[in-house]
Amino acid sequence: MQAEAGLRVKIGLEVHCQLTALKTKLFCACSSDYRSSEPNEKICPVCFGLPGTLPVLNAKAIEYATMIGLALNCTVANRSLFYRKNYFYPDLPKGFQISQYDKAGGVAIASAGSVDVEGKSIRITRIQLEEDPGKLTYEGTIDKSSYSLVDYNRAGIALVEIVTEPDIEDAREAKAFLEKLRSTIESLGVSNGELDGAMRCDANISLAGGARVEVKNISSFKEVEKALNYEILRQKTFSGNASSETRHWDERRSITIALRSKEEEQDYRYFPEPDLRPIVLQPETIEGVKKTMPEVADARASRYAKEFGLSRQLAKELSANKDLSAFFEECAKLGGGYQEMAGLIVGELSGGLPAGASALPPQEFVGLVKMVESSAITRAQAKEALREALRTGGHVGDVVKQKNMSAVVDERAIAAIIDRVVGARPGALEEARGDKKSFSYLVGQVLKEEPRAQPGVVAKLLAKKLREK
Secondary structure, three states, X not given: OOOOOOOXXXXXXXXXXEOOOOOEOOOOOOEOOOOOOOXXXXXXXXXXXXXXXXXXXXXXXXXXXXXXXXXXXXXXXOEEOOEEEEOOOOOOOOOEEEEOOOOOOOOOOEEEEEEEEOOXXXXXXXXXXXXXXXXEEEOOOXXXXXXXXXXXXXXXXXXXXEEEOOOEOOHHHHHHHHXXXXXXXXHHOOOOOOOOOXXXXXXXXXXXXXXXXXXXXXXXXHHHHHHHHHHHHHHHOOOOOOOOEEEEEEOOXXXXXXXXXXXXXXXXXXXXXXXXXXXXXXXXXXXXXXXXXOOOHHHHHHHHHHHHOOOHHHHHHHHOOHHHHHHHHHHHOOOOOHHHHHHHHHHHHOOOOOOOOOOOOHHHHHHHHHHHXXXXXXHHHHHHHHHHHHHHOOOHHHHHHHOOOOOEOOHHHHHXXXXXXXXXXXXXXXXXXXXHHHHHHHHHHHHHHOOOEOHHHHHHHHHHHHHHO
């Protein structure tokens, strides 16, 4: 949703990404696997900041944060600091959060990056390493609840916060940026965005240079788009003069709710964390991390286009999913039609690969692709066989045999069907001569009458008929 003329939308995002690949929290030895635990089970004196305890930095978290910084085209700092961010909410057991700060001498672990989204560069202000707070649960909605429950299992989990400049101009663009960001981070193997709460987002929105409104607690990309569209519409009713405040996104009612006036930096009383030494990264250390980084989605898409001849769009869609990319590469080792192979994977497996299913060993999937390539079966039949095998846990080859699938490639039989289809539609042939959509429509009508016909043969014979008239 674009704002009306004269009310330019400016959106900056703060994306909180848990480093789910870590086995322990950021500053203690508590397990990071808290999702299946009873409330307040994975906590210790360090989590609570009790007297006599000291935080010990998880070194692997530094490596992962460095990888993310490099993948997002940031400059990684040779020396960065932790600060105490002081504010009291019940989800902070210590009464402060150990985070990073980029002012008053503070330096975040990475800064000044960018992400290309649909030809537009979205600038990254900074990437900071910090600990996650606990989780609050309310009775009903946040504005009407008579109490809240606190689970501190999440407190201390390693987070990277990725802060953008206000370069985003609408909700659709924000969603595209987040999808690109998630794909990039998952490619590195440092975070699994599928896990509940692993990626969360706060959004700062203003219209026409008006006051900045922060919307917090947005839990999914789908909800980000809804929240931004709602908030843009709400601020338009104030002609861009909405009050500066922090608001909560209520998923149940699809509205934002005022929480409090917007905090300023001085409200947090930042000061250097006295119990942690600065993070010092030598240039050779950063270069070493860079050399060992997994291939990110953008680089993978470029390689697929060059190495396998995939269309740019198909390469992009395939490379965005790490699991599907891995499956494609296993299949590609066996040879075959790469475009057909990638198209089937993206079109039919985008919901995820079935764990342990016998239906999809790479060699059998490649065999299915080769059947299409050799015109033994049609693409539609291949899709049907694949869906049935995934549903039953069987083998795609067996489904093809059981259903007696085969393609019609007899040109005389297909030509007769074309004659019937064209004869029933006076003027359709003339329209198809100069219009691709009309041509595709006729191909579709032939396939509707004979689904087993090979689309390529249909298109070839129809084009020949156009040339004859």
